[in-house]
Amino acid sequence: MAVPGGRTTDLDLASARSIVERAIDKGEQLGLRGGFAVVGASGALVTASRMDRGGAGGMARARSKAWISATQQIPSFEHLQRMGFVGEQVANGFKQCSPEARFPGAGGMPIRDPSGAVVAGVAASGATVSPFFPTDIAQENMIADGKPANPEDLVVHYAMGLPYVGQHGDDHKRWEISFGPFPDDPPAGRGNDPAPVAADQPEHRWAVSLADAVMERAQAAGVLVAISVVDHRGDPVQQDVMDGAPTAATFLADGVAAAAALMQVPSHVLAGRYQEPGTLAQLAALLPVPVLASPGGLPVSVDGRVVAGLGVGGPPPHVCAEIAQDALRSLS
Template sequence: MTHPHDVPLERARALVQRAVDKAEQLGIRGAIAVVGSSGALVTASRLDHGGPGGMGRATSKAWISGTQQIPSTEHLHRMTSLPVPISAGFVGVSPQAIFPGAGGIPILDEAGVVVGGIAASGATVSPFFPTGVAPEVVSADGEPANPEDLLIAYALGVPYVGQHGDDRARWEQRFGELTVAADRSLGMQPAPAATRQAELAWAREICDRVLALALDRGVRVSVAVVDRGADPVQQDRMDDAVGGGVEVAVATAATAARYGMSSHQVPAAYAAATGALGRLHPAPFLPVAGGVPLIADGRVVGGLGVGGADPQLCGELAAAALVEA
């Protein structure tokens, strides 16, 4: 029997990178997430200064488009036109869809089968045209193209279709009656490779070291790098790694970042109070092996977490990745 596969990590990473390139060209900052059709995250990246919260919103929209196999804007229309008990019940049984915003698009394989979903959200990712952006950059084939939907269409290499309503009205608010000829529209033209994402590049390098070490040891894991506040900067799940490793990686990384020690050391440090720590803040908390703090210039700047295999091994992979830095 042939079982379905999620979009491969290599392809998902390439899609996200294209979105990062376009986002930098547009001058917007946020997060881009790819979720497999299984509902498990495959990869996600936060641009520098993207701010907390965007990763969660992008992941929710990507989950909707990847699992419901429709653009999240269509899902939003359905949820707002159904009786409240039905829409609330959907979120009750599918809490991953807690943010049913527009902008998520399904990812198809060569046979046209949905293998995932991709979406963006964050600090300045929106359907509005940012101050200072050149009108040519936010125009596709001579028509307005809002930045959020543009970077997703560009990432997928599909024709631009607005997902957030009336692009023309927002265009006129920003540019007035200005028009851009189709041959001068740059929205779907190649974007320069991003060069101003130092923190993201740092987080990806750490994740890549973990993935390489896991491959050498013959295990499939998920890895996450979070900032000092526990918001994810980079997340990756190896092909066919268990879905639960995604949450374990983020939770152990968050624990290490917030308490400045390896996640498995927290119980000893806080003794009988360990159980209360998880209730102090909404960040995920998991005081088991797998997470290590990331320290630069003598201060904690984030956390690295690994999940999806034996916790002791995950902790070894995280520690080894930092040794190789």
């Protein structure tokens, strides 16, 4: 069957990862810590990465802002302004219809292909990736083209290869809060200086290697998967979706990874532990992130201590579990 023209196309994984890696390079150069997400124009996640010590919650906020920019095809700052204009009832209705837009913050940017069509959105958030200037950062690094450049927007625009344009309102006012008056005759600044490849992200590199090992085994098995690597609290560290994988795969991988990390057992064990009717639902209501009691998630231990969870989703659950186990063995 021929595919009709005009359909929504998502950015491919390799290109999305390249944008995220540029963001991490710039973030490390500036001494920042946070997470970065790329969501396809369809609203499906493509990839997300958290820098070492990037802080819990940043990946979820970045993913939400990227979703808004990708699906609404505008900077999330513009969407935020629209929601403020239309009134509370309409804004709440938007969030109910679009639950992945639950954090409608500024800073997300649409990504366009050479024809100008939006194929994804990218955003950042985290412990120190924000629109506020850290007081201990070199001031010259926060100036781009002679203008104050807040950390979050600077990193995102650098990653996209775009000139800096602030997305969070008055950069001059935030500069004054951190540093005092902006110079009358400012230097061009070093905000746009090329960033070297990040060299101090061991957890991130490990998580990417684990995701790569999963994809290598999935490709050999002839299946398409999504991968989620989470920390021991269930917060994402690395998320990747192979091109063409089922859209549900992302949510399945997140659920089994969180189950394995939070409970420190393979994800399918939960079903046997909580057999009384309604108990699993009660458990899910207690936890800070969704969990899934199905094969595909495994705890990851270092020196006898669970430090992470690996989740694989997409194919039949038993296949996901086998791929996850093989990938973990390959890195042990």
